[in-house]
Amino acid sequence: MNSLLREAILKNSMNKQGSIFYDSAIYLVLLAFFAGGLFALIGMQEGGAAIWEQYYISQIVRVVNAAQPGDTIVLDMQKASEIAAKNDALNKETLIIFSSVEHEVCVKLSSSTKKTCMFYFNDVLVTDVHFAQGVPGNVLSFNVREFNSGGTNE
Amino acid sequence: MNKRASLGEQSMGVVFIFFLALISIGIAGGIYVFYGSGVDARAIDAQQLAAQVRECIESGAANSQMFQTELFFEPCRLEENILSEYYTLQVKEGAQKIYSIGNPEACRFTGTSENTAFPRCTGITFIHTGTQYEIIAGSSQKPRKVSG
Numbered sequence: 001m002n003s004l005l006r007e008a009i010l011k012n013s014m015n016k017q018g019s020i021f022y023d024s025a026i027y028l029v030l031l032a033f034f035a036g037g038l039f040a041l042i043g044m045q046e047g048g049a050a051i052w053e054q055y056y057i058s059q060i061v062r063v064v065n066a067a068q069p070g071d072t073i074v075l076d077m078q079k080a081s082e083i084a085a086k087n088d089a090l091n092k093e094t095l096i097i098f099s100s101v102e103h104e105v106c107v108k109l110s111s112s113t114k115k116t117c118m119f120y121f122n123d124v125l126v127t128d129v130h131f132a133q134g135v136p137g138n139v140l141s142f143n144v145r146e147f148n149s150g151g152t153n154e
Numbered sequence: 155m156n157k158r159a160s161l162g163e164q165s166m167g168v169v170f171i172f173f174l175a176l177i178s179i180g181i182a183g184g185i186y187v188f189y190g191s192g193v194d195a196r197a198i199d200a201q202q203l204a205a206q207v208r209e210c211i212e213s214g215a216a217n218s219q220m221f222q223t224e225l226f227f228e229p230c231r232l233e234e235n236i237l238s239e240y241y242t243l244q245v246k247e248g249a250q251k252i253y254s255i256g257n258p259e260a261c262r263f264t265g266t267s268e269n270t271a272f273p274r275c276t277g278i279t280f281i282h283t284g285t286q287y288e289i290i291a292g293s294s295q296k297p298r299k300v301s302g
Contacts, residue, residue: 030171053297103233121237
């Protein structure tokens with residue numbers, strides 16, 4: 001009788017251990033998914049590159065819309081280049097792209113394949129786009145011309 | 155009796171998942187608030203458009219006939235396709251509407267300033283050569299993500 005009772009207690013406790021392990025494993029898996037998703041969400045922000053792209057694009061469009069033919073514009077790009085460098089996206093070819101034909105300007109500060117673009121309504125030609133480092137600071141300069149006056153490639 | 159106990163433990167799992175979901179929503183909301191909902195430059199865009207049209211009228215580069223026949227784009231240095239796609243513009247000379255594009259009526263709705271589906275508008279009134287002009291300009295352009 002005692003041995004039977006002992007056997008029953010032992011079996012019951014083993015069942016409980018198995019149950020605790022099973023429940024903990026499920027919770028750990030759920031926690032791992034949760035933590036992984038959380039870090040992925042934060043990592044995707046890339047230091048707020050998306051917001052800075054929108055800020056710079058809206059400022060550049062504002063400047064181009066206010067520009068008159070004959071103007072030379074110089075913009076401070078120090079912060080933008082720091083963010084792009086941090087995201088391994090500091091490339092003079094893709095940092096700021098003007099398309100005078102489409103009246104569009106694009107900014108790319110992250111390593112993703114997408115860039116942020118906006119159109120400007122001022123019918124001007126943007127030429128001689130140049131990104132200079134250590135002027136001091138990093139600056140972007142470009143010239144604004146009449147649309148039909150011609151100029152060098154942007 | 156063991157099965158009843160197991161049922162209780164499984165119910166706690168549902169509560170655990172509920173709390174996980176609640177915390178996830180809170181953290182995602184915090185990230186969204188921290189990084190912001192984007193930069194809205196439509197108001198400044200509209201002001202710049204209105205100012206450019208005003209300057210065009212005051213400099214004499216375009217007159218009411220050019221507005222009525224839609225020949226003012228080049229002298230006013232405005233890109234027609236972009237204007238028609240992303241902007242609202244209405245020009246009135248006195249009481250007469252001489253040019254309109256987009257939906258300027260949407261600019262008159264109160265309470266739409268917080269709704270990004272409506273354009274952000276600005277209006278200016280000025281007198282040039284004894285005639286009153288009214289310009290209503292609106293912008294619905296937002297920064298967009300493009301591949302490549």
